[in-house]
Amino acid sequence: MAEDALLAEMRSLRDRVVGIADTALASRDGLIIRADTGDIDPEYLAAMAAAALGLGRRMASEVGKGALHEIVTRSSGGYVATYAVGPTALLVLVGDAGLDSVRLHRESQITIKNLELLLAGDGPRSSVAAGLAEPSLPIGPTTPEHPRSAVACAA
16 A cells, blocks of 8 residues: 555545645544644544544444444534544544535545555555545435534534
């Protein structure tokens, strides 16, 4: 697995979705794999995201909604989205208040698939890279802003 390819995928998502400020790829136990962050400590971000994803997975399981795919936290200053990347990793995206969350959800599915393939050592497939693959849909409640996503809102 080439770390540069992982970083390239993360930067490609930043290029496609205006408003993403920071990205991190971490193991499910919160250890950083690759990060592209500014003022945010990537180790702390990865640890907090792993804890949030773990709690979200437990909640989804307890209410019988299947496997959790993502957690999106919206606050007064922006968003933090945490996506499951296969069985062993997670992708954390930090965005500003102007982030288009619908575009983020759509575009992140391509990146998640490509990261999953890179972590497995397969590399992105052309149909996934071109956005032609059917993305997996997250399981959880829906809101007008986040169709078919699990959402946590903070004041």
